[in-house]
Amino acid sequence: MQLQQFVNSDALNDAFAAQLVTILEQAIADRGAAYLVVSGGRTPQVLFAKLADTPLAWEKVTVLLADDRYLPPDAEHSNERLVRNTLLQRHAASARFISLYAAADDAYAAVPVIANRLSALPTFDAVILGMGEDGHTASLFPCCAELAAGMADNAPVVLATSPTTAPYQRITLSKARLLQSRQLFLHLVGSNKLAVLEQAQAGTDQLAMPIRAFLQQTAVPMAVMYSPS
Template structure:
């Protein structure tokens, strides 16, 4: 039996208030116990209001390190860069003093950038919280069912960072591997929209991780996982 907990909310305002509160508690506890906190976030539209709520919350943000679960291989100022999104929404106000670790390094392509990015992440401890998203195809981070690198990214002995080239989405990607994302004290899956609940139920109903990579996180038993969902 897995240890997944589903939290359902009437709307995104209620979800974001509860989610921000849970995250702040985790970060504060980490800072109290270990002197530092490590938060992994995902990009896209869904978390933007959550990021704004976190940014307006007083916290010892200078002791918090933030990084992305994945990013498109684009310069950080590019329109579709997740780093740009995080810097403009989360790393504002109180959270402006947090440390950010980029998943971008200039290189010929994403594959050539991996070694430099891996070196940046090499000394990081267990994450305190990882926030995942989920696509309609069951992908999470940039672990897509369609990408040739999926088996490597899902391996238990995978390196922390790898490049992927999904055939169903634009841009090469830099992503944390399943193994590195699971090195966390708490996992969250952030879902908005009734269609995502349908995908979640489909993911829970079978076990083929390569068909729907999110299953690897939903069905594992090592790390507590909370799914926060609102229909709109």
């Protein structure tokens, strides 16, 4: 794990966007396509806007979320809505987006349709993760009954979870699928998140803090992009 610290979020986002563009451009040069996995929430919104303002062969880039709440894509708290409104704009409007939503009775019933959508995707070029103060990442929450299944090395590509400490059923990529990437990033802003990171690094129980599985593995390069504000 490599910790990259910045004086503020503006400096972080400038450097982060530049690194991502380099990765995407290299992937396009190498194989004619790039695959980027992003996370929702407030933290990445300025980063997404910077990427959207960057000229790139976006029509060759596929974007998907690491996880989403099981909500229609136009719902206020949908991560898909956030990505469409912030990242998939201007230059990046031509990128291909793969939704983690499918209309069904519930998230669990939607999984087979979503899994089929993702089944042919190759290794990702970059995965951007976030982290909650409980150490969850994507929708792999310590409180989920489905956590062990989602953290297993032989887990399916995608699964539904029902956190007891957060609203809504969720659709999330599994740990195993998220690790099928050339580069991992953890995007953190705020001194409280640095304290959680230090707690995660100090222990080994991955079910207590699922982010540990990503921080402590050595198969995929992991960069923590951090600023205090």
